Amino acid sequence: MKTRIKKDDTVIVIAGKERFSGKTGKVLRIVPGGERILVQGVNMIKRHVRPSQKNPQGGSVEKEAPLAVSNVQIYCSRCKRGTRIGIKALNDGKKIRICRRCGETLD
Numbered sequence: 001m002k003t004r005i006k007k008d009d010t011v012i013v014i015a016g017k018e019r020f021s022g023k024t025g026k027v028l029r030i031v032p033g034g035e036r037i038l039v040q041g042v043n044m045i046k047r048h049v050r051p052s053q054k055n056p057q058g059g060s061v062e063k064e065a066p067l068a069v070s071n072v073q074i075y076c077s078r079c080k081r082g083t084r085i086g087i088k089a090l091n092d093g094k095k096i097r098i099c100r101r102c103g104e105t106l107d
Contacts (some may be wrong), residue, residue: 004085012082015071036066078104
């Protein structure tokens with residue numbers, strides 16, 4: 001599945017346990033397959049790690065877990081809310097992403 005959300009985009013959570021807090025974050029990584037993404041500071045989980053050279057103390061580490069692409073919308077800085085993404089073709093053959101609500105360029 002191809003997604004229109006890219007790395008370093010700002011997104012807002014629209015479904016799941018983080019929805020009511022209205023959390024926004026930067027996309028850190030798109031998980032291969034394109035159906036899940038990692039968003040900074042969203043969907044935090046605790047993982048217990050054993051001692052290693054990198055982490056000699058061990059203990060529990062809090063990190064982001066992937067969440068479904070369908071649970072986020074791209075955040076438009078002009079509208080100040082989540083929006084759908086539109087594609088606009090320019091005269092020179094390039095395509096740009098635009099906000100469906102206000103027409104602002106998202107790239």
